[in-house]
Structures are given as structure tokens and as C-alpha cells.
Amino acid sequence: MQFTDIGGVTLHYEYREGGPGKPLIxxxxxxxxxxxxxxxxxxxxxADFSTLCYDMRGHGLSGLGAxxxxxxxxxxxxxxxxxxxxxxxxxxxxxxVGGLVAQGLYAIRPEIVRALILCDTAHKIGTAETWNxxxxxxxxxxxxxxxxxxxxxxxTPSFHAEKPALLAGCRAMLARQPVxxxxxxxxxxxxxxxxxxxxxxxxxxxxxxxxxxGSTPPPLVRSMADLIPGAEFEIIEGAGHIPCVEQxxxxxxxxxxxxxxxxxxxxxxx
Ligand SMILES: O=C(O)CC1=CCC(=O)O1
Numbered sequence: 001m002q003f004t005d006i007g008g009v010t011l012h013y014e015y016r017e018g019g020p021g022k023p024l025i026x027x028x029x030x031x032x033x034x035x036x037x038x039x040x041x042x043x044x045x046x047a048d049f050s051t052l053c054y055d056m057r058g059h060g061l062s063g064l065g066a067x068x069x070x071x072x073x074x075x076x077x078x079x080x081x082x083x084x085x086x087x088x089x090x091x092x093x094x095x096x097v098g099g100l101v102a103q104g105l106y107a108i109r110p111e112i113v114r115a116l117i118l119c120d121t122a123h124k125i126g127t128a129e130t131w132n133x134x135x136x137x138x139x140x141x142x143x144x145x146x147x148x149x150x151x152x153x154x155x156t157p158s159f160h161a162e163k164p165a166l167l168a169g170c171r172a173m174l175a176r177q178p179v180x181x182x183x184x185x186x187x188x189x190x191x192x193x194x195x196x197x198x199x200x201x202x203x204x205x206x207x208x209x210x211x212x213x214g215s216t217p218p219p220l221v222r223s224m225a226d227l228i229p230g231a232e233f234e235i236i237e238g239a240g241h242i243p244c245v246e247q248x249x250x251x252x253x254x255x256x257x258x259x260x261x262x263x264x265x266x267x268x269x270x
Pocket of ligand 1: 029032096098125150153215
């Protein structure tokens with residue numbers, strides 16, 4: 001297990017060094033999850049890339065810090081972690097709030113971001129009303145009270161029917177996150193708006209959406225892609241908000257194809 005202290009917050013991370021010349025891909029998780037969501041993706045990509053996953057503060061085995069958070073807090077964690085592992089640059093892949101963190105990292109340190117993979121995310125996610133309502137419910141009744149509803153956003157009806165054990169595991173991952181970490185991160189999503197900043201992105205960018213994502217639906221993800229110069233947009237078939245868990249093979253194939261075509265590492269048919 002790997003832990004480090006970044007600015008007073010303990011971060012749980014997993015750094016797999018792929019060897020000389022292997023580009024680094026960094027993975028930032030979504031609200032209510034931790035880096036276990038990347039397992040199958042990382043196991044595949046590790047043949048050709050160095051990989052770095054971490055649990056966002058307030059999630060998994062990382063520390064709480066001082067909630068509520070801002071996206072800048074999460075960005076500072078990732079920025080510090082990259083310095084800690086000695087990464088000079090990386091391809092940054094972020095899911096949902098992790099995508100907001102990836103956009104925020106590019107905004108303050110573009111020189112360390114070689115490319116962006118923005119999954120089931122947007123320049124702005126939700127409204128103050130919806131986030132405040134969720135925070136109030138979770139404070140009053142706990143994460144368990146919203147967990148079944150959130151599972152409908154995260155995964156398709158087919159996944160619910162065909163993978164009940166994996167669904168139960170993902171529900172447990174959500175329900176066991178610390179309430180303050182969860183609500184603190186809800187606040188960071190509520191307050192983030194990268195609408196102007198994404199227009200200044202100047203690295204290869206792939207935007208990905210699950211075709212049945214109930215949280216950041218394809219038209220929203222596409223609207224972000226339209227704001228980013230040269231960005232590409234891809235749909236993952238048969239996936240909700242977390243395609244890296246629901247459709248890992250398709251997800252990896254899209255990433256590999258993009259990175260190989262942009263000559264950023266690996267090869268498409270690996
Ligand atoms: O739980 C959700 O609604 C999905 C989500 C929104 C932001 C994020 O990171 O996950």
C-alpha cells in the first residue's frame with residue numbers, strides 16, 4: 001500500500017512505474033468511489049504505460065482534510081502527488097469530478113499535462129439546487145439513503161439485472177465513503193465552473209460518455225467537447241456513468257486507439 005502526505009492530507013495512491021520511456025497515465029476517481037474503479041483499465045494499460053491512481057481526499061483510504069472542499073483543493077492534491085512521484089508530465093484521465101480536477105490541473109499547470117481524457121464529466125455539472133438538496137439529504141439520512149438512486153445513475157438496467165454482485169459491491173463502496181468527504185466533494189462540484197477555462201485547453205483531448213449516463217448525459221459531455229479546441233467525443237455503448245467498471249474492454253479500447261493515433265504511447269490493438 002502506498003500513502004503520502006500532500007499539504008497535510010494523507011493520500012492513498014498506487015503508482016506502477018512502467019519502465020523507461022513509458023508515458024504516465026494518471027487516473028482521478030468520481031464522487032463516492034475510490035481508485036478501485038480503475039482496476040481492470042489499469043491492469044490492461046500497465047503493459048505499455050506507467051500508471052498512477054489515487055483516492056481523492058475524503059474518499060477511500062485518503063484523509064479527510066478540512067471539508068467542504070473546492071476543486072482547487074482537489075487539484076492541489078493531484079498536483080502535489082505528481083510532484084511527489086517525480087512525474088514531469090502525464091496523460092490525465094478523470095471521471096466526473098475527477099474530470100473537473102483534470103481540467104483544473106491543466107488550468108494551473110498546463111506544462112505537466114500531455115493529454116486529457118475526460119470521462120462522463122463536463123465543464124459544469126448540475127446546479128446549486130440539486131447539489132444542495134443532495135448534501136442536505138446525506139447530512140440528514142446518510143449516504144445509504146441515496147445509494148439506490150445513485151446506482152441508477154451509475155449503471156444501466158442491464159448491469160443491474162446481470163451483475164448483481166458487482167452492483168452490490170459498488171453500492172457498498174459508495175455507502176461506506178465518509179459523509180463529510182462525500183458532501184465536501186459535492187460542494188466542490190457545485191461550485192466548479194470551467195466553462196471559460198476549457199476553451200484554452202491546447203493538448204489532445206478525448207471526451208467519453210456512457211450512452212446511458214444518468215448524471216452527465218452524452219449531450220452534456222458533447223457540449224464540453226465542443227468548447228475544447230480539437231477535442232474528440234466518443235460514446236461507450238451499454239454504459240452509465242462509470243464505463244471503466246461497466247464496459248472496461250470498450251473503455252480501454254477507446255483510450256488505446258486515441259493515444260496510439262496521437263502518438264502518445266501504446267498501440268491500438270494491444
Ligand atoms: O453520483 C453522481 O451523481 C455522479 C457524479 C456526479 C459528480 C461525480 O463525480 O459523480
